[in-house]
Amino acid sequence: DPLEIMADYKYTIALPAPTLYLQYDVAKFGRDRIMTALKKIGFDYVYEVARGAEIVTEASNRYLQKHTETRPMISSACPAIVRLIQVRFPSLIDQIMPVKSPMEVSAANARREFCEKNAGIDPEDVGVFFISPCAAKLTSVRNPIEVEKSGVNGVFSIKSVFFKLLKQMGKIQEPEDILQAGYSGVRWSAIGGEAKGINSDYILYVDGVQNVIKIFEQLEDDKLKDVDFIEAAACPGGCLGGPLTVENMYVARARSFKLKSTLPKLLSDVEEVELHNSDFERMPEHLDVTTLDSDMTVAMQKLRRMEEIYSELPALDCGACGAPTCRALSEDIVRGNAKITDCVFVLKERVRNLAKEMMELEELLPPTLENRKG
Numbered sequence: 001d002p003l004e005i006m007a008d009y010k011y012t013i014a015l016p017a018p019t020l021y022l023q024y025d026v027a028k029f030g031r032d033r034i035m036t037a038l039k040k041i042g043f044d045y046v047y048e049v050a051r052g053a054e055i056v057t058e059a060s061n062r063y064l065q066k067h068t069e070t071r072p073m074i075s076s077a078c079p080a081i082v083r084l085i086q087v088r089f090p091s092l093i094d095q096i097m098p099v100k101s102p103m104e105v106s107a108a109n110a111r112r113e114f115c116e117k118n119a120g121i122d123p124e125d126v127g128v129f130f131i132s133p134c135a136a137k138l139t140s141v142r143n144p145i146e147v148e149k150s151g152v153n154g155v156f157s158i159k160s161v162f163f164k165l166l167k168q169m170g171k172i173q174e175p176e177d178i179l180q181a182g183y184s185g186v187r188w189s190a191i192g193g194e195a196k197g198i199n200s201d202y203i204l205y206v207d208g209v210q211n212v213i214k215i216f217e218q219l220e221d222d223k224l225k226d227v228d229f230i231e232a233a234a235c236p237g238g239c240l241g242g243p244l245t246v247e248n249m250y251v252a253r254a255r256s257f258k259l260k261s262t263l264p265k266l267l268s269d270v271e272e273v274e275l276h277n278s279d280f281e282r283m284p285e286h287l288d289v290t291t292l293d294s295d296m297t298v299a300m301q302k303l304r305r306m307e308e309i310y311s312e313l314p315a316l317d318c319g320a321c322g323a324p325t326c327r328a329l330s331e332d333i334v335r336g337n338a339k340i341t342d343c344v345f346v347l348k349e350r351v352r353n354l355a356k357e358m359m360e361l362e363e364l365l366p367p368t369l370e371n372r373k374g
């Protein structure tokens with residue numbers, strides 16, 4: 001989303017994904033400085049999604065303790081993975097952990113906290129914006145899986161705020177004391193960060209769509225029964241490898257290890273009020289591509305269009321566009337929920353072609369005054 005949509009709201013809240021902190025040199029730019037800079041660029045309030053992640057961990061542990069009949073449960077945090085299950089592994093839908101994502105849990109708690117601290121504010125006047133490492137979050141806000149309507153009003157890429165924050169951080173004398181999360185929440189940015197918070201020794205974490213597919217195939221074959229919890233991320237490396245980040249994922253991961261030694265596990269225990277409404281409002285359903293339209297003729301036309309679009313995509317199934325596979329993106333496009341330039345490879349190709357065309361046009365232009373003087 002463009003940053004300009006903030007102007008549609010009287011008050012604005014930023015929800016920084018934990019990945020944002022690791023885009024900067026952690027020794028120089030602490031979390032408190034980054035959060036203060038978010039306020040400097042126009043947000044009225046900042047709520048750490050890392051805190052939302054801690055709440056989700058608590059809710060997931062309670063669920064696992066209470067419901068022992070189904071194992072393993074699969075994390076619902078990566079929307080591209082939930083989509084993958086809906087499209088390709090419908091028999092695993094009942095194994096999706098029915099706890100909302102840290103983004104949705106954070107949006108609800110941030111709005112509640114802000115309105116409690118500022119009596120008289122209408123929650124409708126508050127715009128909540130997620131600072132995201134990946135495009136899948138934008139899709140999940142527009143077409144939410146676990147809720148009727150997302151609590152998030154817009155999604156900004158980490159890339160779009162990176163330099164704005166950098167510019168502000170250098171000017172901040174005294175960062176505000178506004179941290180909410182400990183290392184348990186911050187570590188969610190890397191693969192394994194979520195699973196390590198689960199109260200079990202039998203956890204599995206896997207990244208990259210192709211690797212996840214292999215694990216899910218084993219699950220369908222009734223293997224892996226001894227595992228309690230699976231964390232799966234579409235992007236290699238987890239959110240740190242998201243396509244909307246700036247820093248190399250390995251550098252960012254090294255910074256995360258550095259933070260571990262300086263942070264307590266939690267800054268405060270999760271309270272009951274924070275857990276309120278953290279369960280799914282509805283379960284995901286099997287997405288059948290043959291149901292493109294109730295009218296069979298239109299459905300067939302859409303199916304043909306889907307095939308055409310698919311033939312233009314690189315068939316890498318990398319998940320960087322937010323859809324788990326290229327075929328899923330072509331379906332999203334046909335349904336009107338995405339565009340072909342959501343594929344990072346198509347976008348790159350188009351930008352390259354555009355630049356080439358501009359250079360060719362420039363050669364046709366008459367010389368400028370400066371050139372003539374030369």
Ligand code: SF4
Pocket residue numbers: 313314315316317318319320321322323324325326327329342343344345346
């Ligand atoms: S459409 Fe592009 S970005 Fe999406 S999975 Fe396929 S190759 Fe990756």
